[in-house]
Amino acid sequence: MNTIQHLSTEAPSVLGGHRLLKSSSCSYFVTTAHGFLLARRMLSGISQPEKYRRILVNSYNRKQSNSSNTTVKTSTKLPSVDHLTPSDAPSVSNAEGREDAASSSQWKERKDDGVDVRAGFSSGKDKKPALLTDSFEYFAFLRRLKRTAEKLLSSFPLAIAELAIIGALCAVGTLIEQGQSREFYLQKYSEDWAFGLFNGEWVLNLCLDHVYTAPYFLGLLALLAASLIACTSSRQIPLVKIARRWRFVNSGASISKLDFHETLPHARLADLAVLLAGDKYQVFMRGPSLYAFKGLAGRFAPIGVHAALLLIMGGATYSAIGGYHGTIMVPQGLNFMVGEAMYPAGFLSQPPDSFDTEVHINKFTIETYPNGEVSQFRTDLSLFNLRGQEVSRKVISVNDPLRYGGFTMYQTDWGISTIQIHVDGEGPFNLVAAPLQTGDNKLFGTFLPIGDNGLAGAKGISMLARDLQSVVIYDSNGAFAGVRRSGSEKPITVDGVTIIIDDIIGSTGLEMKLDPGVPIVYAGFAALMLTTVLSYLCHLQVWALQVDDSLVVGAKSNRNRAEFAEDLGKLLNFVPEIVRDRSMENIAPIISSTNEELSMQGTSAKMDNESSRS
Amino acid sequence: MIYLYVEQIFVYISFLILFLVTLLNLINFFFEIDKINHFSNNGMKFAFLCTTGFLTTRFFQTQHLPLGNLYESLMFLSWGFSFLYLISNVKNKKRLSAPVLATSALLVHAFAVLSLPHKMRESMSLVPALQSQWLMMHVSTTLISYATLLFGSLLAIVLLSIFHGEIKRYCVGNLTNNFEFRNKNYPLISKNFPKQIITESFSYSLFLNSRKCQLIHLLDKWTYQAISLGFSFLTIGIISGAVWANEAWGSYWSWDPKETWALITWLIYAIYLHIRINKKWMGKGSTMAASMGFFLVWICFLGVNLLGVGLHNYDWLI
Numbered sequence: 034m035n036t037i038q039h040l041s042t043e044a045p046s047v048l049g050g051h052r053l054l055k056s057s058s059c060s061y062f063v064t065t066a067h068g069f070l071l072a073r074r075m076l077s078g079i080s081q082p083e084k085y086r087r088i089l090v091n092s093y094n095r096k097q098s099n100s101s102n103t104t105v106k107t108s109t110k111l112p113s114v115d116h117l118t119p120s121d122a123p124s125v126s127n128a129e130g131r132e133d134a135a136s137s138s139q140w141k142e143r144k145d146d147g148v149d150v151r152a153g154f155s156s157g158k159d160k161k162p163a164l165l166t167d168s169f170e171y172f173a174f175l176r177r178l179k180r181t182a183e184k185l186l187s188s189f190p191l192a193i194a195e196l197a198i199i200g201a202l203c204a205v206g207t208l209i210e211q212g213q214s215r216e217f218y219l220q221k222y223s224e225d226w227a228f229g230l231f232n233g234e235w236v237l238n239l240c241l242d243h244v245y246t247a248p249y250f251l252g253l254l255a256l257l258a259a260s261l262i263a264c265t266s267s268r269q270i271p272l273v274k275i276a277r278r279w280r281f282v283n284s285g286a287s288i289s290k291l292d293f294h295e296t297l298p299h300a301r302l303a304d305l306a307v308l309l310a311g312d313k314y315q316v317f318m319r320g321p322s323l324y325a326f327k328g329l330a331g332r333f334a335p336i337g338v339h340a341a342l343l344l345i346m347g348g349a350t351y352s353a354i355g356g357y358h359g360t361i362m363v364p365q366g367l368n369f370m371v372g373e374a375m376y377p378a379g380f381l382s383q384p385p386d387s388f389d390t391e392v393h394i395n396k397f398t399i400e401t402y403p404n405g406e407v408s409q410f411r412t413d414l415s416l417f418n419l420r421g422q423e424v425s426r427k428v429i430s431v432n433d434p435l436r437y438g439g440f441t442m443y444q445t446d447w448g449i450s451t452i453q454i455h456v457d458g459e460g461p462f463n464l465v466a467a468p469l470q471t472g473d474n475k476l477f478g479t480f481l482p483i484g485d486n487g488l489a490g491a492k493g494i495s496m497l498a499r500d501l502q503s504v505v506i507y508d509s510n511g512a513f514a515g516v517r518r519s520g521s522e523k524p525i526t527v528d529g530v531t532i533i534i535d536d537i538i539g540s541t542g543l544e545m546k547l548d549p550g551v552p553i554v555y556a557g558f559a560a561l562m563l564t565t566v567l568s569y570l571c572h573l574q575v576w577a578l579q580v581d582d583s584l585v586v587g588a589k590s591n592r593n594r595a596e597f598a599e600d601l602g603k604l605l606n607f608v609p610e611i612v613r614d615r616s617m618e619n620i621a622p623i624i625s626s627t628n629e630e631l632s633m634q635g636t637s638a639k640m641d642n643e644s645s646r647s
Numbered sequence: 648m649i650y651l652y653v654e655q656i657f658v659y660i661s662f663l664i665l666f667l668v669t670l671l672n673l674i675n676f677f678f679e680i681d682k683i684n685h686f687s688n689n690g691m692k693f694a695f696l697c698t699t700g701f702l703t704t705r706f707f708q709t710q711h712l713p714l715g716n717l718y719e720s721l722m723f724l725s726w727g728f729s730f731l732y733l734i735s736n737v738k739n740k741k742r743l744s745a746p747v748l749a750t751s752a753l754l755v756h757a758f759a760v761l762s763l764p765h766k767m768r769e770s771m772s773l774v775p776a777l778q779s780q781w782l783m784m785h786v787s788t789t790l791i792s793y794a795t796l797l798f799g800s801l802l803a804i805v806l807l808s809i810f811h812g813e814i815k816r817y818c819v820g821n822l823t824n825n826f827e828f829r830n831k832n833y834p835l836i837s838k839n840f841p842k843q844i845i846t847e848s849f850s851y852s853l854f855l856n857s858r859k860c861q862l863i864h865l866l867d868k869w870t871y872q873a874i875s876l877g878f879s880f881l882t883i884g885i886i887s888g889a890v891w892a893n894e895a896w897g898s899y900w901s902w903d904p905k906e907t908w909a910l911i912t913w914l915i916y917a918i919y920l921h922i923r924i925n926k927k928w929m930g931k932g933s934t935m936a937a938s939m940g941f942f943l944v945w946i947c948f949l950g951v952n953l954l955g956v957g958l959h960n961y962d963w964l965i
Contacts, residue, residue, distance in 0.1 A: 189925055193918055193921060193922065196914050196917060196918050196921075204908070206907060207904040207908065211902070406771075407774065407775060408775065409778065430775070432779040434897070441897055544896065551893065554899060555890070558889065561882060562883050566879050
């Protein structure tokens with residue numbers, strides 16, 4: 034019984050958050066969500082004057098077109114979205130507004146007091162506000178602009194169309210190879226595909242060679258972001274506000290308008306409250322009416338999804354315009370300055386001090402499995418600052434980068450820079466190796482000239498290497514001469530020259546990145562993962578009213594209505610039916626039969642029906 | 648060598664059993680014999696254990712999760728389907744999803760066993776780029792998401808093809824159960840009758856309509872649940888792939904074909920989930936979106952490797 038709150042007859046505050054905070058079994062998430070909205074409310078207290086003036090102006094405008102009753106209604110309503118009534122706002126709130134106006138005067142008075150306190154600027158609700166200044170009209174114009182924009186951008190077909198077109202453009206980008214040279218497209222699409230309508234020229238003109246950075250693609254992404262913002266602010270947040278505002282219902286008629294409703298004869302509100310509390314609802318009771326809800330996170334999570342997507346897009350934009358990127362292939366034993374290898378990505382790039390670091394490659398190795406396949410590339414790096422002190426040293430490998438001073442260094446590529454040999458006992462000589470084949474199967478070659486035929490007719494010994502372990506040697510005529518492992522010190526005589534392969538010196542391909550948007554994007558990722566999972570929670574609301582001897586129950590959920598109906602039905606089966614013995618009125622009622630028994634007849638009949646059908 | 652024999656035993660036994668289970672399920676679907684139900688459930692459990700045995704053997708052999716090449720991925724997908732079969736067996740008493748799942752598991756398994764060349768079936772050591780803890784999380788969540796999304800999309804295709812013109816009338820949004828009839832005055836009326844029919848007439852000749860309505864309702868519900876679960880997994884899979892790419896190569900999104908197609912799949916299922924909320928388009932529109940998702944998942948999983956470009960191409964289909 035702990036979670037049932039018997040509310041005092043204070044006027045409910047706009048948010049009601051503090052009352053929910055008192056509940057003993059309030060989940061942490063609900064607490065923080067309410068706390069967040071409370072804080073936002075307090076922070077936005079600065080802009081309250083405009084807000085209430087806007088409401089008063091709206092009420093004045095409506096008064097011009099409607100009867101004066103509407104004014105009363107809008108002013109007794111707590112501040113909410115002025116024009117957009119979300120499609121599934123419960124009719125309960127409207128009904129209650131009208132009901133409250135006609136119900137106990139005590140209640141009405143309190144609400145009127147609330148309005149007067151809040152609208153301290155005007156002298157009354159029926160008069161045109163005296164504070165209609167130019168700045169106010171400017172604000173009104175802005176607000177109207179904002180509302181039109183919101184209405185346009187949050188339209189549902191537009192959102193679906195955006196998603197679909199972005200998807201289609203992404204697909205086009207995978208079908209047409211991206212980022213190649215102009216001649217490539219002219220040559221590849223030279224024959225007239227599609228009866229001359231589509232050829233290489235079209236590809237280039239429509240920017241299909243770089244779809245993902247094309248202006249229309251980026252524009253679509255920006256439009257999607259705008260739609261997300263508009264949808265969140267104009268549809269979802271008001272829904273949350275309305276859903277959060279628990280309203281006690283005072284008439285059975287409004288409950289009957291809900292999707293799910295039922296009348297339980299001879300039932301007590303307290304029993305229902307206990308059952309709901311046992312089913313993890315947050316239950317609130319006031320007088321004869323009850324309000325319970327469950328799964329409030331299911332209301333916030335869709336907003337969270339949109340917010341996470343916006344975070345990701347914002348972070349990606351920041352990365353694209355404010356980062357640094359560079360690739361470099363460094364032979365083992367050499368140095369380079371970080372700042373020289375980095376290129377800015379956009380106009381917001383700020384080079385940090387760590388770009389003055391010198392990187393020295395101590396050693397580059399390739400590890401292999403027993404069957405000869407490559408298992409890992411490792412580079413031993415040392416970083417020196419401008420004074421020559423070593424500030425960092427690490428052995429990086431493919432999935433293990435070096436992070437220093439804001440930039441990160443990744444091992445992405447490799448090559449062979451030189452082959453070191455002894456020729457006829459003299460040496461060592463470094464022969465620079467050239468890449469003959471790049472990509473996955475690399476091939477490097479070098480050439481040792483023999484004789485004095487000059488550059489044009491140079492003849493010599495060719496050496497080819499696929500990895501850092503062995504060299505294949507060919508003589509001056511191109512015939513295969515032999516294979517030597519580096520470091521084996523086994524000489525080979527080719528064309529009268531004795532060669533010992535000392536070493537194959539590799540070069541490491543490093544990629545460096547400075548990406549300021551990564552923390553934002555990671556935060557967006559985490560939020561997206563969490564909120565996607567959370568948004569499958571249903572937000573369930575139950576209203577109940579004790580009308581004489583029977584109980585009118587109504588419920589509403591924002592997803593998965595059918596299953597919710599079944600579950601609620603099963604719960605309602607357990608509400609005991611109280612049969613009062615008239616002769617013993619003063620004694621506690623005897624519970625003689627429960628609704629469960631009665632509905633068991635119904636369910637058993639239903640089970641018969643089902644089994645006969647299945 | 649012993650590993651090879653054990654693996655082959657597991658694979659062929661599970662293939663046979665999946666074949667039998669699929670046959671039994673299809674027969675059961677039309678003729679509804681209880682014993683077949685019993686046999687097919689136990690058979691599926693056994694096939695699930697055999698496939699798990701194959702995967703664990705590979706794990707012991709290579710010391711990493713068996714997700715390195717196409718063969719292992721397909722076996723993992725088939726394992727995912729049989730796992731879904733066992734889960735849906737627990738919850739769904741109407742056995743709608745059983746033929747679909749059993750057939751999918753069998754077909755994927757058959758493709759892996761029968762059509763891939765022997766060379767591709769060997770376990771291979773991982774290239775340096777794959778030697779990471781992220782391998783387990785990214786590839787496994789993505790494959791599980793493929794399995795669930797394929798299941799959901801298949802159900803949507805079933806729904807669309809059978810009830811082509813009538814989804815709108817019976818769609819879930821209109822099925823609001825009217826509690827008033829659960830009163831004790833009408834104990835015999837099932838509460839699953841849709842509201843329109845109750846208000847029109849109480850004639851029992853509408854019994855058949857109600858069964859169709861229930862079938863549509865159930866298919867829709869299962870599509871939604873499967874796709875929503877798969878969508879969460881796909882989100883986690885894509886994001887873990889992006890984070891892994893950032894840790895390994897410094898860029899969390901490089902418009903690689905496989906990444907892009909995974910994003911397109913994500914978009915189509917986001918469209919599905921959104922259409923489902925709209926009262927005007929729900930029913931037919933959402934089913935069509937889910938059906939298209941079926942083809943997109945296959946393109947994403949297999950079609951991209953045929954193109955042969957990008958980070959995900961490890962020469963799988965030579």
